[in-house]
Amino acid sequence: MTSHLLEPAAPAINVRDLHKRYGDKHAVNGLDLVVERGEIFAVLGPNGAGKTTTIEILEGFRRRDSGLVQVLGEDPGDAGRAWRNRIGIVLQTANDQAELTVAELVRHFARYYPDPRDPDELIAAVGLTEKAGTRTRQLSGGQRRRLDVALGIVGRPELLFLDEPTTGFDPEARRSFWDLVSGLRDGGTTILLTTHYMEEAEQLADRCAVVKDGRVVALDAPARLGDRVARRAVVRWLEDGVVREHATDTPTAVVGSLAARFAPQEVPGLQVLRPTLEEVYLSLITDHADAAEDAADDAALAAVPERTPAVALAGASVTMKEQVR
Numbered sequence: 469m470t471s472h473l474l475e476p477a478a479p480a481i482n483v484r485d486l487h488k489r490y491g492d493k494h495a496v497n498g499l500d501l502v503v504e505r506g507e508i509f510a511v512l513g514p515n516g517a518g519k520t521t522t523i524e525i526l527e528g529f530r531r532r533d534s535g536l537v538q539v540l541g542e543d544p545g546d547a548g549r550a551w552r553n554r555i556g557i558v559l560q561t562a563n564d565q566a567e568l569t570v571a572e573l574v575r576h577f578a579r580y581y582p583d584p585r586d587p588d589e590l591i592a593a594v595g596l597t598e599k600a601g602t603r604t605r606q607l608s609g610g611q612r613r614r615l616d617v618a619l620g621i622v623g624r625p626e627l628l629f630l631d632e633p634t635t636g637f638d639p640e641a642r643r644s645f646w647d648l649v650s651g652l653r654d655g656g657t658t659i660l661l662t663t664h665y666m667e668e669a670e671q672l673a674d675r676c677a678v679v680k681d682g683r684v685v686a687l688d689a690p691a692r693l694g695d696r697v698a699r700r701a702v703v704r705w706l707e708d709g710v711v712r713e714h715a716t717d718t719p720t721a722v723v724g725s726l727a728a729r730f731a732p733q734e735v736p737g738l739q740v741l742r743p744t745l746e747e748v749y750l751s752l753i754t755d756h757a758d759a760a761e762d763a764a765d766d767a768a769l770a771a772v773p774e775r776t777p778a779v780a781l782a783g784a785s786v787t788m789k790e791q792v793r
């Protein structure tokens with residue numbers, strides 16, 4: 469057996485200390501990123517954080533100033549046609565070739581690749597069989613996006629770039645699109661996704677990175693990002709027509725106390741809440757200056773008495789809030 473068979477597969481994407489300036493603007497400023505093969509990886513970050521610049525460098529469309537970049541084991545800056553055939557790119561929708569039908573466009577793109585997917589099977593896989601004979605300009609936004617994905621995967625890419633794929637989708641279309649993307653991952657495709665929808669990252673991504681000011685400030689599974697699981701839980705219930713909340717590190721004990729107190733009734737409106745991905749994300753991208761301001765606001769609020777002694781709960785002090793967070 470030769471030694472290379474024992475080596476683990478190189479990651480799909482490996483970026484070390486990436487830098488890119490536009491004049492004085494340091495758009496990417498020491499960014500590190502490793503995306504493993506077979507995962508859906510979401511890149512999150514505010515407008516102007518440097519996501520598009522980074523992804524364009526990964527796709528080979530933009531030159532970097534410095535840093536190591538390997539995509540499927542090659543440097544996109546000088547990779548050739550064979551490498552390009554191994555990646556798929558779904559950009560923001562372009563209204564090109566509007567007069568071609570769905571089937572014509574998919575067949576046209578299939579001809580660019582050495583081993584394309586079967587166009588009819590692909591059109592069925594993205595749920596467009598009924599629209600195969602429709603001109604692309606007559607598609608709805610969601611249908612056009614499905615067509616964009618079909619065009620991005622017609623060449624059987626190992627790595628797919630999806631740039632804000634569900635912007636403007638209705639909730640049902642978004643969910644079926646997520647199923648489509650998860651199915652691609654289950655079939656072995658690595659997917660790098662940018663999105664401003666935290667629910668999308670939560671539902672789809674195996675891991676996500678938060679990019680701010682040109683570098684990664686947090687990277688983890690959505691459920692663990694920014695120490696999410698370690699943050700305090702809030703137990704919420706309804707009592708005497710009022711929403712009551714208790715912030716705690718031991719929600720199980722609080723729920724147990726409530727259950728005993730209300731037994732044999734159910735505890736009305738019982739919920740145990742952890743910070744949402746959006747809350748964690750917002751705290752990660754908030755500037756330190758803003759955070760100091762928030763802390764001052766919190767201190768001012770803390771000075772306002774909020775406790776209600778009227779609620780007796782074994783071993784716990786209870787905070788009452790009319791206003792749901």
Ligand SMILES: Nc1ncnc2c1ncn2[C@@H]1O[C@H](COP(=O)(O)OP(=O)(O)OP(=O)(O)O)[C@@H](O)[C@H]1O
Pocket residue numbers: 490493495513514515516517518519520521522
């Ligand atoms: N071609 C360019 N010339 C000059 N500045 C640019 C250029 N492209 C991007 N920038 C600047 O670089 C920074 C990063 O931009 P980039 O488009 O990479 O951000 P982004 O994270 O993708 O933002 P968005 O979420 O709005 O798409 C921004 O300040 C932007 O104004």
